[in-house]
Structure formats: structure tokens, C-alpha cells
Amino acid sequence: MAMGPREGRVLHAMSIDDAYEVQRVLASSPGGRTEVVTIDGLGPYLRKKIPLSLVDRQVWAALAECESPRLPHVVATYETPDEFVAVCDFVPADIISEVVAAEKRLPAFEAVRITLEICEALENLHRHGIVHCDISPRNVLLAADGAHLIDLGIARARGTEPSSEGPLLGTHGFAAPEQYGFAPVDERSDVYAAARLLGFMLTGIEPGDDYRAALLDENVVPVPLRMVIKRGNAFEPSARYQTIGAFAEEVNWAASSGDGQAGFSQDTVSCQDEKGPGARINPEVPMAAPGKNGVNLPRGRRVPIPVWIASGLLLICVVAAALPGAVNDLIMAKLSYDSMSALSTQIAEMGDKSQNDLMQTPEEDESSAQMISGNTSEGMGQNSHSSGAAAGSDGIDEVLTIVESAWFVDQTGRLRWVFALHHGGSESAVLYPTVKIVGRDAKGNVVSSNSQVLSLIEPGQTIYFGSSSENGTAIQSVDFVPVNPSKDNLVQSRENAPKFRVGSISEYVDTSDSPHFAGEVFLEGVSDAECETNQLAITVVLRDSDGKMLGGETGFTNCPRQGESSAFDILARALPSSYASVEAYACEW
Numbered sequence: 001m002a003m004g005p006r007e008g009r010v011l012h013a014m015s016i017d018d019a020y021e022v023q024r025v026l027a028s029s030p031g032g033r034t035e036v037v038t039i040d041g042l043g044p045y046l047r048k049k050i051p052l053s054l055v056d057r058q059v060w061a062a063l064a065e066c067e068s069p070r071l072p073h074v075v076a077t078y079e080t081p082d083e084f085v086a087v088c089d090f091v092p093a094d095i096i097s098e099v100v101a102a103e104k105r106l107p108a109f110e111a112v113r114i115t116l117e118i119c120e121a122l123e124n125l126h127r128h129g130i131v132h133c134d135i136s137p138r139n140v141l142l143a144a145d146g147a148h149l150i151d152l153g154i155a156r157a158r159g160t161e162p163s164s165e166g167p168l169l170g171t172h173g174f175a176a177p178e179q180y181g182f183a184p185v186d187e188r189s190d191v192y193a194a195a196r197l198l199g200f201m202l203t204g205i206e207p208g209d210d211y212r213a214a215l216l217d218e219n220v221v222p223v224p225l226r227m228v229i230k231r232g233n234a235f236e237p238s239a240r241y242q243t244i245g246a247f248a249e250e251v252n253w254a255a256s257s258g259d260g261q262a263g264f265s266q267d268t269v270s271c272q273d274e275k276g277p278g279a280r281i282n283p284e285v286p287m288a289a290p291g292k293n294g295v296n297l298p299r300g301r302r303v304p305i306p307v308w309i310a311s312g313l314l315l316i317c318v319v320a321a322a323l324p325g326a327v328n329d330l331i332m333a334k335l336s337y338d339s340m341s342a343l344s345t346q347i348a349e350m351g352d353k354s355q356n357d358l359m360q361t362p363e364e365d366e367s368s369a370q371m372i373s374g375n376t377s378e379g380m381g382q383n384s385h386s387s388g389a390a391a392g393s394d395g396i397d398e399v400l401t402i403v404e405s406a407w408f409v410d411q412t413g414r415l416r417w418v419f420a421l422h423h424g425g426s427e428s429a430v431l432y433p434t435v436k437i438v439g440r441d442a443k444g445n446v447v448s449s450n451s452q453v454l455s456l457i458e459p460g461q462t463i464y465f466g467s468s469s470e471n472g473t474a475i476q477s478v479d480f481v482p483v484n485p486s487k488d489n490l491v492q493s494r495e496n497a498p499k500f501r502v503g504s505i506s507e508y509v510d511t512s513d514s515p516h517f518a519g520e521v522f523l524e525g526v527s528d529a530e531c532e533t534n535q536l537a538i539t540v541v542l543r544d545s546d547g548k549m550l551g552g553e554t555g556f557t558n559c560p561r562q563g564e565s566s567a568f569d570i571l572a573r574a575l576p577s578s579y580a581s582v583e584a585y586a587c588e589w
Contacts, residue, residue, distance in 0.1 A: 105204030195232025415472030466552030
């Protein structure tokens, strides 16, 4: 019988596989096997064998297009009947886990340098739509030319949904909670692991009780770095730095502003920010300390759970607390994501209508805004370029419109932008509203395109959102285009939503000459109103003397109880230094 094309390819792949000579097995697990190999006297090479049921071919195709020298260089790929095989250049290097074990812990300047180099590799991966999912001490090499990130065995395309065949667990202690199978992975999953890696290098201890105690020792971990690690390790993705570039920028800043431990100048990627509703203030008062922006992709939302469900969850939590290691992590991740995102029916019922009252335009929410005029000086803002409205498909009467926007290119060549998205419909809230930010050069050619996914927008609500992206130097105009919502993105609005009032805002400059906005936010509204999430996003929007937007920045704080307040402090280093007034807005996050 003649051999078909498939059989021919399989035999060819198996002959190639047999031609390699295994020099050393580096790792072997149900998720794959990593070997050092040679072929016909050439090499050594690194060969990764992944079960076909686990491989994501899109990842390896994208990796071949990545140009970062800190990522594996793919030499060849082929498939046997049971496995996908990738052969990469071998880099003589030490494994970070072994380096730290030998040295007990790394000096802050070295840990920061390695972290920034890993962020460089991750930024390149993320730019190609790939999430690594397994950043850990065993997957980072320290070579003569710096750090290298290896082992993309469980890497996935950004936004990959949980698999019915099993979660992407990654390395216990370093894998983000969402990798336990209850929410899609994205850049923020790698931010979580990168922050854990930095903490490991600084303390010499893998995540656990001893690790947490060591992080609090100022003689081991400088306070600015500890604060960056804390935010990067937030359980909820929306509370972390929203891009690896934002994380790297803060690591670099924390190292530079710490105990003189070393500043590393590095062009990093975007810090995605988001805006919400509240108060106006004056730029005459001085500005504040650490904290930073951040917000980019859809995030899980907590919802009230009926008593009978809550009782069951409490029992499960008690049982889970007695379980060790990954089993406990798996259960707790399940509980949190059930309460935030997986309970989609309750999300539809309870929604996020509070933001309808929270994130009004200045004209709509004058009662919650304080205005203090200030001196005007030259601004960095460029002309804003806004899109028109976008209506839903399939007869959906949920209209999303950009009502105002602004953008500018900062001193590092990054495009920074802010927009206000308004929901002009009257029925349903829109889950995961999306805005495309398209940069064009002088000839009108597209030179930059990003999709910004928000959390949820209510009828009549306006959400302010600011962010940044790289390669802004060639941009001469920017289009902000809302994406049509589908029926699947419509959820029921929430009643009795809490309202917030932002007040007592001041502006000051810290000891490193970085500007900050500080203040407090109050929970108001009906007597039974309360936050459904444990935190708020606080946004400042800068305007010129004509009221036009110049830029925006977002920070986070805990949600206050009824009649109480929560303080906030937002670092605004990248915003224009010249403006006429500042508005501050608050919303549940």
C-alpha cells in the first residue's frame, strides 16, 4: 500500500528525532521533557518535547518571529505521533534557582537587573500575543550576556480560556491564580510571576510563610521594591500592573529611588491606566510618593452571593485551609474566581451599575466634583482625535461613543493617551467594552494599533481611561474607535449602586522630584450601598484652561465603608507638567 502524505511526514519526523543524540536530560514531567542534544557533531541544542494534547502551535510560530536575544531561538520544529518537538539554540548559563541557592540571596541591584532583562523578553512575547505562564527560578538562566527566559511548554496565546482538560498550573508559588483554570490568562499573569521571581531573588526564599516574612524585612527588601512586588502579586489581575512594561518601569523607579541601590534606565512598555468619576482640584498644591497607574484588560468582578451559597463556600474554605500546597491554591483560586467572574449569571443580575453614578462626565457630575482653579503653564498635550459612536450589532440598541480624548508622545517615545467612553443606550450594561486605539503617521498609514478592553459600562455611564503604548515617535494622529458590542456582552444593570465622593486632594513632589496626587475618597449613596469589590480605581485627568483633556493617571485604594474614607496616592510622573486644572474620579474596581 502506498504511504500517504501524513505517514510520510511522521516517518520523516521520527528519523530526525532519532538523529539527535541526548547529552543530558534537564527536566521531565507529564508536561514535557527538556534535553540537551547534539546532531552530527553540531550543537549542543536544547530540545523540548511536549505532548500533542498540551502544545499550542500558535505559540511556537509566534516565538519564531520574536527578535529578543533573551528568548529561545527556534532552530527547528517537528511532530512525532505523540509529541510536538522544538529544537532551540543552547545557551551556556546557570539556572537562577541554583545561583540563588549558592549565594543565599541576590543583591538588590542584581535582582533588579535580572528582572528588567526578563521583562524585556516578556515584552517581546506579549507584543506577539503570547503569555509565558511559567516564569520561575528554574526557567530563568543567567548567561554571560545576562538573563534568558526559557521553557515555553505551557505558554499560551493571550486571552486563552480555561481548558476543559485541565488548568495551566505552572510552577507552584509563582503561577498566577487564574492559571488554576478559572479565568483567561493574559499579560497580567506574567506580571504576577515576574513579581514573585523578583521577591525570590531578593529573599532567597520561595513563596510561602517565610517568604512573606522576609519581604517585610527592610534590610532584605528595600521598601520601594516591596511595594512594587506587593502590587504585582495582587490576587485580582485588575489590581496588578496591567502590562509588563508598567511593572518594569516601577521596578526601575523603585531601584532608583530606594537606598541608592542602582537605577537602571530602560525603555519599558506601556502602563495602562483607567479613569473614573469624582472631584476636581487645583494644581497649585505640591505632589506625592509611590503608587502608579494601571488598567488594561477585562478583569473578574466580585458579586454578592446568596446566604446559602456563602455558607457552602465558608465550609469549603475551612476544608481548603487544611489542605497543602497546590491543592489549597487550586480550591481558593476556584472560590475567588467563582465569586468574581465564573458566576456570570449573578454578574448579569448585580452588574456594576455603581459606575453609572461614579463615572460621569464633568458636566453630568458637578455635585461630586470640587473645582479649584490653578496656574496654567505650558502643556505636553497633543491634539486629541476622537471617533464617533459605535452601535451594537444584531439590533442591539447599546451605543458606545468616545466623547473626548487626548494623546501625546512622552520623552521616551511612548504614546500616552486618555479617552472618555460613554454608553448611550438605555437597557443593558455592556460587559468588556472595547476601544481600538489606532496611531497613524503623517501619510495616514497605521503605525500602531492597540485594543483596550474595559470591565463593564452601564447605560448613561462615562468611563475615563488612560494608558500608553510603545513606538509613538512616528504617530501624527490617533483614532479612538469603540468596538460594536454583541448580545453576548450585554448584562443586566445593578440597582442601589454606591456613589463616591473624592475630596481633600493635594498635589506634591516627592524627594526624587516625582509628582503625585493624594487625597481621600468617601462612600456615599443609599444606606445599604456597599462596594462589591474590595478596591477602587482613582483617576486624575489633567485639563487646559479651555477644559480640554491633556492626560490622565490611575491609582488604586481600598473601598471605604459607608460614611468612611480611604486615602489614595497616585504617582503621575508621565503626565504633562503644565495644566490648568485636575479632576479626580473614583469607581469600583
